[in-house]
Amino acid sequence: xxxxxxxxxxxxxxxxxxxxTKAKSGHPGIVLGxxxxxxxLFTKHICISSNDEKWFNRDRFVLSAGHGxxxxxxxxxxxxxxxxxxxxxxxxxxxxxxxxxxxxxHTPGVEIxxxxxxxxxxxxxxxxxxxxxxxxxxxxxxxxxxxxxxxxLCGDGDLQEGVAQEAMSLAGHLGLNKLIILYDSNDIxxxxxxxxxxxxxxxxxxxxxxFEYIRVEDGNDVDSLDQAISNAKLSNxxxxxxxxxxxxxxxxxxxxxxxxxxxxxxxDVKELRKFLAYNEPEFTFSDxxxxxxxxxxxxxxxxxxxxxxxxxxxxxxxxxxxxxEFQKFIFDDFEIEDLNGIPTWEVxxxxxTRKEMGAILDWLSTKLPNIIGGSADLTASTMVKGADGIxxxxxxxxxxxxxxxxxxxxxxxxxxxxxxxGMRGFCSGFFVxxxxxxxxxxxxxxxxLPSLFFFSHDTVCVGEDGPTHQPVExxxxxxxxxxxNLIRPAxxxxxxxxxxxAFSHDNTYPTIVxxxxxxxxxxxxxxxDKVKFxxxxxxxAKKNADYAFISCGSELNLCIDAAKKLKAQGIDVNxxxxxxxxxxxxxxxxxxxxxxxxxxxxxxVEMGTSMPWYKYxxxxxxxxxxxxSMPIKYIFDEYGFxxxxxxxxxxxxxx
Ligand SMILES: Cc1ncc(C[n+]2csc(CCOP(=O)(O)OP(=O)(O)O)c2C)c(N)n1
Ligand SMILES: [Mg+2]
Numbered sequence: 001x002x003x004x005x006x007x008x009x010x011x012x013x014x015x016x017x018x019x020x021t022k023a024k025s026g027h028p029g030i031v032l033g034x035x036x037x038x039x040x041l042f043t044k045h046i047c048i049s050s051n052d053e054k055w056f057n058r059d060r061f062v063l064s065a066g067h068g069x070x071x072x073x074x075x076x077x078x079x080x081x082x083x084x085x086x087x088x089x090x091x092x093x094x095x096x097x098x099x100x101x102x103x104x105x106h107t108p109g110v111e112i113x114x115x116x117x118x119x120x121x122x123x124x125x126x127x128x129x130x131x132x133x134x135x136x137x138x139x140x141x142x143x144x145x146x147x148x149x150x151x152x153l154c155g156d157g158d159l160q161e162g163v164a165q166e167a168m169s170l171a172g173h174l175g176l177n178k179l180i181i182l183y184d185s186n187d188i189x190x191x192x193x194x195x196x197x198x199x200x201x202x203x204x205x206x207x208x209x210x211f212e213y214i215r216v217e218d219g220n221d222v223d224s225l226d227q228a229i230s231n232a233k234l235s236n237x238x239x240x241x242x243x244x245x246x247x248x249x250x251x252x253x254x255x256x257x258x259x260x261x262x263x264x265x266x267x268d269v270k271e272l273r274k275f276l277a278y279n280e281p282e283f284t285f286s287d288x289x290x291x292x293x294x295x296x297x298x299x300x301x302x303x304x305x306x307x308x309x310x311x312x313x314x315x316x317x318x319x320x321x322x323x324x325e326f327q328k329f330i331f332d333d334f335e336i337e338d339l340n341g342i343p344t345w346e347v348x349x350x351x352x353t354r355k356e357m358g359a360i361l362d363w364l365s366t367k368l369p370n371i372i373g374g375s376a377d378l379t380a381s382t383m384v385k386g387a388d389g390i391x392x393x394x395x396x397x398x399x400x401x402x403x404x405x406x407x408x409x410x411x412x413x414x415x416x417x418x419x420x421x422g423m424r425g426f427c428s429g430f431f432v433x434x435x436x437x438x439x440x441x442x443x444x445x446x447x448x449l450p451s452l453f454f455f456s457h458d459t460v461c462v463g464e465d466g467p468t469h470q471p472v473e474x475x476x477x478x479x480x481x482x483x484x485n486l487i488r489p490a491x492x493x494x495x496x497x498x499x500x501x502a503f504s505h506d507n508t509y510p511t512i513v514x515x516x517x518x519x520x521x522x523x524x525x526x527x528x529d530k531v532k533f534x535x536x537x538x539x540x541a542k543k544n545a546d547y548a549f550i551s552c553g554s555e556l557n558l559c560i561d562a563a564k565k566l567k568a569q570g571i572d573v574n575x576x577x578x579x580x581x582x583x584x585x586x587x588x589x590x591x592x593x594x595x596x597x598x599x600x601x602x603x604x605v606e607m608g609t610s611m612p613w614y615k616y617x618x619x620x621x622x623x624x625x626x627x628x629s630m631p632i633k634y635i636f637d638e639y640g641f642x643x644x645x646x647x648x649x650x651x652x653x654x655x
Pocket of ligand 1: 158
């Protein structure tokens with residue numbers, strides 16, 4: 001290791017420890033242990049440009065071990081991302097640029113929000129998929145317009161997570177050789193030694209998954225780290241570099257789990273300084289250290305970015321059509337100018353909304369060449385698939401990703417696809433198994449990411465498969481998730497609107513669209529143009545009627561029939577279709593009051609847990625128990641979702 005490398009690493013260790021001690025909160029273990037890893041990666045390999053933070057062909061760096069945020073903030077500080085020393089001193093404080101875990105959209109240079117272990121690895125796989133797809137589509141023998149690596153720093157905990165295993169297994173299968181995972185292997189985790197919980201052979205395991213395995217025996221050995229990364233870049237497989245480190249290196253309690261997540265006492269920071277023979281003042285990166293980052297990270301990135309701009313302009317001359325198309329991908333510049341040819345269904349016909357969802361998506365795929373996705377081995381049921389054949393090594397331009405039964409990774413990969421830019425990701429499964437991927441939807445919501453999640457079989461009407469397959473509480477789960485748009489369309493018109501809203505350009509939230517297994521009538525009363533308001537009056541028995549049903553999805557048609565039946569008896573009940581509570585809440589008070597007038601008595605009807613509806617209705621007909629296995633024809637009667645029973649419940653409880 002050179003003298004300057006040593007100076008830099010010592011500085012990172014000391015300033016990192018000082019930041020955490022000052023914050024009285026944070027994770028010094030990984031900072032002290034993995035400083036040489038990020039230092040080597042940033043100063044000798046990574047191509048990023050603080051002059052053009054969003055430079056499309058930059059390497060992506062994912063800090064899957066989000067608790068190591070301090071390391072990332074120091075890298076961004078030294079690499080010119082506008083993170084000041086004051087920001088570093090402000091670690092984890094109210095309003096800081098340097099929050100507890102990295103937050104996408106909050107701190108410049110942060111590629112993804114991480115913290116929930118494992119998901120970073122999976123999202124990195126999504127980023128690597130986009131790099132691979134776009135390089136196959138746009139590179140020419142003499143021009144690599146897309147050609148970057150996706151690097152991950154992870155710890156023991158990340159690799160214990162199922163989501164990481166799912167994603168790595170898929171990455172190996174897909175041969176994503178530009179994915180390089182740097183594993184901070186320190187044999188310690190929060191509660192103690194890793195071997196208390198995990199004794200498998202990492203090398204054999206990742207090799208079996210189709211990864212290249214490289215081991216670095218001494219995590220302080222910059223030359224070996226450098227060589228390992230260089231070797232990984234040459235591999236035709238994704239690579240995991242296992243780097244043996246000592247957690248909390250240089251702290252009095254190094255090598256122990258107590259250094260994982262507790263700030264070092266001031267005395268211990270002094271000991272660290274002594275151990276490293278480090279004499280700079282507090283919170284100081286020497287001019288030499290700053291210059292080294294300047295000369296390496298900044299200069300390399302600047303040069304690479306300039307060179308890329310040059311390559312791109314020559315490419316534009318030589319391949320003008322490809323260039324135009326590439327720009328459209330980069331800026332997501334595909335408009336659906338008219339809906340000519342989009343599948344439609346006659347009023348009065350009947351079809352399952354899942355079939356409608358699939359058919360509309362297939363049509364959208366022909367208009368939006370930058371969308372890619374698939375399902376977790378359920379395309380035959382959800383009807384959701386990408387276009388152009390199965391994506392893989394033999395068909396890198398396929399847009400149908402066969403995720404396998406790996407829901408959590410599927411959703412986190414979808415986030416990675418969307419985060420990378422240039423493509424938009426979608427995925428699908430049975431609604432009940434949204435439980436398996438909820439954490440990734442939550443991260444999409446936190447990041448304000450327009451990832452798309454399409455689910456079929458959205459009620460107990462799944463039937464014969466029984467309670468394990470019958471969703472009940474999932475609608476409630478997503479409706480109470482902040483910044484998440486759940487749309488539950490009632491028929492083909494509402495489904496069309498939902499899919500168009502899902503793919504619209506300016507969404508700053510994930511969209512979930514649910515669909516029915518069973519055929520539903522295509523209604524005269526629904527209005528494609530009003531779905532964007534979240535709710536609208538679908539059937540008006542009387543202006544400002546004293547009563548209303550509120551419903552959505554497969555129950556809307558029952559409510560309309562019930563209202564018509566009551567009307568025949570001289571009782572005026574309006575019907576509000578509410579496919580999206582999220583969109584409805586965004587409307588003006590005036591609009592909301594026009595749909596749900598004050599003083600009106602309302603009954604909500606939905607085959608799911610009642611809870612969210614009490615905001616809008618005084619009486620809710622829901623299902624607040626798990627389902628039962630039976631053919632669908634018995635389900636409606638069993639749970640009281642027939643026109644007669646809805647009318648009776650209304651008369652008994654609401655009127
Ligand atoms: C999904 C998830 N579960 C639990 C945690 C809490 N947590 C954060 S770090 C950590 C220990 C992880 O061990 P390792 O990756 O080895 O990190 P190290 O202690 O080596 O820094 C835990 C349990 C988390 N952030 N995410
Ligand atoms: Mg560890």
